[in-house]
Amino acid sequence: MAERVLDGGCQCGAVRYRITGESMLAAICHCSMCRRAHAAPAVAWAMFKEEQVTFPKAKPATYASSPEARRGFCPTCGTQISFTASFIPGLIDITIGSLDTPEAVPPTLHYWDSRRLPWMQIGDQLPRYPEFPPEG
Numbered sequence: 854m855a856e857r858v859l860d861g862g863c864q865c866g867a868v869r870y871r872i873t874g875e876s877m878l879a880a881i882c883h884c885s886m887c888r889r890a891h892a893a894p895a896v897a898w899a900m901f902k903e904e905q906v907t908f909p910k911a912k913p914a915t916y917a918s919s920p921e922a923r924r925g926f927c928p929t930c931g932t933q934i935s936f937t938a939s940f941i942p943g944l945i946d947i948t949i950g951s952l953d954t955p956e957a958v959p960p961t962l963h964y965w966d967s968r969r970l971p972w973m974q975i976g977d978q979l980p981r982y983p984e985f986p987p988e989g
């Protein structure tokens with residue numbers, strides 16, 4: 854059976870990506886760094902091996918949001934695309950919201966729930982981790 858292909862990109866179309874295969878993790882992050890970077894109350898991420906993701910046009914520009922982490926975004930329109938960090942070597946998080954079909958990758962848990970905004974009440978029954986969940 855052919856592997857699943859997911860396409861996505863930024864709002865203006867300058868940055869596009871293609872993902873082959875399934876995500877290792879799909880989750881909603883409530884941390885304050887994601888909140889600030891995206892100016893959003895929480896951010897849905899899907900994690901892949903770096904070799905699963907290709908950028909056929911421009912690559913995202915990156916911002917070092919901490920000494921360990923790089924956040925990728927479109928330098929033209931500002932859409933947040935990716936997250937890589939030395940503590941997740943070889944892996945890349947992609948914003949589920951930038952997928953062409955975000956409904957195809959439903960989150961399965963919440964992390965950094967200890968930082969969740971009190972008014973951010975989501976009516977799902979997914980597991981909630983106070984910090985980053987254990988691997989797997």
Ligand SMILES: [Zn+2]
Binds near residue numbers: 864865866867868929
């Ligand atoms: Zn753009």
Ligand SMILES: [Zn+2]
Binds near residue numbers: 882884886887888965
């Ligand atoms: Zn976060």
